[in-house]
Amino acid sequence: MAVDDRFARDYRQDRDDQPEGTRNEIITGPVSDWATDFSHLEPEWSADPYPIQDDLRQRCPIAHTDRFGGGWLPTRYEDVASIAYDPERFSSRAIIMSNFRPPHEIAPVGGSPPISSDPPFHHDARKLLLPAFTKAAVGRQEPGTRALCHSLVDAFGERDVVDAAAEYAQHIPMRVIADMLGFPPEDGPQFRIFVENTLEGVNLPPEERIARMTQLFDYLVAQVHDHLDHPREDLTTYLINAELHGRKLEPSHVVGTLVLLLIAGIDTTWSAIGASLWHLAKTPADRERLVAEPGLLPTATEEFLRAYAPVTMARLVRQDMHWRGADMKADDWILLSFPAANRDPAQFDRAGEVVIDRQANRHAAFGLGIHRCVGSHLARMELRTALEVWLERIPEFTLEDPSAVTWSAGQIRGPRALPLRIR
Amino acid sequence: MKVQISSERCQGHGRCYDLAPGLFGEDDEGYGTVLGDAIVPPGQESAARLAVANCPERAVELLEET
Numbered sequence: 001m002a003v004d005d006r007f008a009r010d011y012r013q014d015r016d017d018q019p020e021g022t023r024n025e026i027i028t029g030p031v032s033d034w035a036t037d038f039s040h041l042e043p044e045w046s047a048d049p050y051p052i053q054d055d056l057r058q059r060c061p062i063a064h065t066d067r068f069g070g071g072w073l074p075t076r077y078e079d080v081a082s083i084a085y086d087p088e089r090f091s092s093r094a095i096i097m098s099n100f101r102p103p104h105e106i107a108p109v110g111g112s113p114p115i116s117s118d119p120p121f122h123h124d125a126r127k128l129l130l131p132a133f134t135k136a137a138v139g140r141q142e143p144g145t146r147a148l149c150h151s152l153v154d155a156f157g158e159r160d161v162v163d164a165a166a167e168y169a170q171h172i173p174m175r176v177i178a179d180m181l182g183f184p185p186e187d188g189p190q191f192r193i194f195v196e197n198t199l200e201g202v203n204l205p206p207e208e209r210i211a212r213m214t215q216l217f218d219y220l221v222a223q224v225h226d227h228l229d230h231p232r233e234d235l236t237t238y239l240i241n242a243e244l245h246g247r248k249l250e251p252s253h254v255v256g257t258l259v260l261l262l263i264a265g266i267d268t269t270w271s272a273i274g275a276s277l278w279h280l281a282k283t284p285a286d287r288e289r290l291v292a293e294p295g296l297l298p299t300a301t302e303e304f305l306r307a308y309a310p311v312t313m314a315r316l317v318r319q320d321m322h323w324r325g326a327d328m329k330a331d332d333w334i335l336l337s338f339p340a341a342n343r344d345p346a347q348f349d350r351a352g353e354v355v356i357d358r359q360a361n362r363h364a365a366f367g368l369g370i371h372r373c374v375g376s377h378l379a380r381m382e383l384r385t386a387l388e389v390w391l392e393r394i395p396e397f398t399l400e401d402p403s404a405v406t407w408s409a410g411q412i413r414g415p416r417a418l419p420l421r422i423r
Numbered sequence: 424m425k426v427q428i429s430s431e432r433c434q435g436h437g438r439c440y441d442l443a444p445g446l447f448g449e450d451d452e453g454y455g456t457v458l459g460d461a462i463v464p465p466g467q468e469s470a471a472r473l474a475v476a477n478c479p480e481r482a483v484e485l486l487e488e489t
Contacts, residue, residue, distance in 0.1 A: 127452065130435070130451075130452035130453055131451055131452060133453065134435075134449055134451070134452065134453040135437050135440070135441075135449055135453065136449065298441070302477075359473065359476065360473075360476035360477065361476075361477055362476065362477060362478065362479050362481070363479065364479055366436060366479070368434075368479055368480065369434065369480075370434065372434040372435060372436060372479075372480075376436060376437070377437055377453065380441075
C-alpha cells in the first residue's frame with residue numbers, strides 16, 4: 001500500500017494562485033434602526049434579540065443592513081424555511097456572516113464541507129458523516145457523558161455559587177467531541193479559544209482574524225499527522241481513510257470537516273445547556289415541575305430548543321433578484337435566523353412563551369432541508385443527559401445575580417457566564 | 424390508520440422514532456423508516472399523531488382509512 005502522502009506538505013502552500021475572495025469595510029457601533037442597519041454583533045442583540053426580532057417580524061419581515069458588505073434578515077418562519085429549502089438561489093459558500101466573502105471558486109465544496117457545500121457535492125460529503133451521528137451511534141456516548149456530568153457536579157464541592165456555563169455546560173460537548181475526534185481531552189481550553197475566534201471574532205481586523213484562524217488549522221493539521229502516525233478508532237482516522245467518488249478526500253476537505261465538527265459541536269450545545277439552565281433558574285414553577293415529573297424532560301428539552309435555539313446560519317444570494325419584496329444583490333448575505341423562525345406566532349401558539357409540555361413542536365432549531373444539523377442526535381443526547389443529571393443532583397437553584405449573566409455574540413447565542421446559587 | 428414517511432422530505436431529524444418508537448425506526452444514516460406493515464396498532468394512535476405534529480420537515484403522514 002502506498003504511503004499516504006497527501007499531508008506530506010502543507011496543502012495551504014499550494015493555494016497561492018487561487019482567487020482571494022472579497023473584503024468589505026468593517027462597520028461597528030450602535031445600530032440606528034434594526035430594519036435598515038441590523039447587526040447581530042452588537043451587545044443589544046446578544047443581550048436579548050427576541051424583542052428586536054418580534055418588532056421586525058411585524059413591521060418589516062425582511063430587514064436589511066449595509067454592514068458586512070450588505071445583507072438581509074428574514075424574521076418570519078415561512079421566509080426562513082423557504083430560504084433553507086432553496087440552495088439553488090441561496091448558497092452555503094459561506095455560513096458565517098462576516099466582512100469576508102470567500103471566492104466563488106470555492107463552491108460547491110466550500111471551506112468546511114458539508115455545511116459549506118452546495119448540491120450536488122453536498123449530498124455525498126454529508127453521507128460520509130451521517131452513520132457516525134445516528135441516534136444509535138451517539139447513544140454509545142451516553143454512559144460516558146452521564147459520568148462526565150456527575151464528575152462536573154462533584155467538582156463543585158461545597159460551594160454555594162457556581163458558574164453553570166463555564167464549569168458545567170461548556171465541558172460536556174467539548175469532552176464528547178474530543179473523544180469522538182480522538183483529540184486529547186486536556187486540549188479543551190484551546191477549543192474554547194478556537195470557537196470564540198471563529199464565531200465571535202468576525203469584526204476583528206483581517207490580519208488578526210487570519211492569524212487566529214491559522215492557529216486552528218495548525219492545530220488540526222498536527223492532529224491529522226498524529227492520526228496518520230497512530231491510526232485509531234475515531235472520526236479523524238475515519239475521515240483520513242474515507243473515500244469520495246473513488247478517491248481519498250482532499251487534504252483541505254479532511255481539515256475543513258474537522259473544523260466543522262470541532263467548532264459546530266461545542267458552543268452550540270454549550271449554549272443550549274446553558275440557556276435551559278438559565279430558564280429553569282429564573283422560572284421556579286418549570287424547575288419544580290421537571291423535578292417532580294422527570295418523564296416530561298424530553299418534551300421540555302424540545303421547547304428549550306425552540307425558545308432558545310442557539311444557532312443562526314447564513315447564506316449568500318447567488319444572483320440579483322427581487323425576493324418577497326427585497327431587492328437582493330448577488331453575494332448579499334442572508335442571516336438565517338432559526339431562533340426568529342421559532343418565535344413566529346404564525347407558526348406557533350404562544351410563540352413568545354416557554355411551554356414545557358408543548359405537544360406539537362415543529363421547531364427549526366436544527367435547521368430545515370438538506371443542511372439539517374448533522375450532530376442533532378448528539379446534541380439532543382448531551383442536552384437531555386446534562387439536564388437530567390443537573391436536576392437529579394441539584395433540584396433547587398436560582399440565578400445568583402441576573403445582571404452577571406453574559407451571552408455570546410454572533411450567530412451562536414448562549415450564556416457564557418451563568419452564576420447560579422445551588423444551595 | 425397507516426403511517427408513511429416521504430423520503431423526499433425526510434432529513435433525519437428523528438422526531439418520529441423518538442416519539443413513536445413502536446412505529447418508526449432509523450436507517451443506517453439516521454433517516455426515518457416505517458416499521459412493519461405501517462398499520463397503527465390500537466393504542467398507538469396518539470404516538471402516531473405526535474410524530475406527525477413534530478416532524479420539522481412535514482415528512483410524516485397519517486392515512487386515515489375510510
